[in-house]
């Protein structure tokens with residue numbers, strides 16, 4: 185029986201990429217503890233998702249099936265995963281710190297009477313003395329957390345753990361009825377308002393171009409979108425422009441938005457407040473365009489352009505488009 189249980193996430197039968205990072209974290213834990221890991225996925229008709237998870241070196245993969253799991257609700261999923269984790273005797277429960285993971289993991293920890301380290305960025309120390317590092321106050325403080333309960337729940341920040349790679353082995357995949365008391369559920373799924381976009385998703389994109397208040401007015405955000413589209417990237421934004429209603433909420437990058445770590449992050453007319461940096465400073469290469477040479481964004485930028493964005497962004501977009509042919 186595996187002592188590490190990874191809770192994989194799926195929506196509408198599609199495996200969340202973040203779950204591969206949770207498996208990556210489980211592998212690190214397994215190396216440190218000398219243990220093995222198992223993967224569970226919950227839903228209705230998720231045997232196909234479970235089969236996709238068979239090649240990552242897990243001791244086993246289990247699909248937990250129930251009608252009440254057809255769509256995500258925190259209560260039903262916490263029951264399914266919590267009851268399975270209890271029955272499996274896992275000592276570590278690992279999930280990605282996605283919106284769903286952040287919603288569900290504390291409920292699972294409560295059901296298991298387990299201590300929890302949330303949104304961790306690394307696992308340090310050796311078996312028996314493990315320390316989980318997690319950012320606090322927009323990344324200004326890194327807490328070192330020890331959990332003393334026999335069972336430990338961790339949610340891992342996907343951008344800080346490697347995505348697991350296929351090992352070529354085939355884990356045993358099984359399906360079983362999830363333990364959910366449907367009569368006890370007081371949450372009901374009402375509907376999903378899905379945002380359709382031809383652009384890559386903000387958290388998966390290898391290029392992100394974000395705009396801020398320096399763009400002056402909503403119509404000028406088209407400059408950021410055009411640059412992003414030329415690079416095949418996603419569009420992000422500072423909270424200032426989201427709060428002003430210029431762009432949708434789900435474009436926000438930062439402490440209270442999305443955490444991204446693309447290969448290339450371009451910040452256009454963004455000052456670089458700590459709350460914004462908390463969501464993008466892990467990006468591999470950061471380019472900042474700002475007319476104020478003292479803007480804090482330049483402290484984290486690999487390449488800084490002190491210039492008026494209304495001149496340089498269209499010029500850069502045209503040059504990149506010409507290069508693409």
Ligand SMILES: Cc1cc2nc3c(=O)[nH]c(=O)nc-3n(C[C@H](O)[C@H](O)[C@H](O)COP(=O)(O)OP(=O)(O)OC[C@H]3O[C@@H](n4cnc5c(N)ncnc54)[C@H](O)[C@@H]3O)c2cc1C
Pocket residue numbers: 395396397398399421422423424425436437438439440441442452453454455456457458459460463473474475476479491492493494
């Ligand atoms: C609890 C809390 C949580 C928060 N969470 C977030 C979060 O998740 N994400 C986030 O982004 N913020 C967040 N904030 C807000 C944050 O503190 C800043 O207010 C916000 O990031 C500022 O957005 P901005 O950089 O677009 O605007 P500003 O700070 O106004 O910066 C605009 C920049 O544009 C430059 N500029 C102006 N004109 C031009 C031009 N023509 N050419 C080039 N540059 C130009 C200026 O020099 C300036 O640096 C949070 C705040 C709090 C208190």
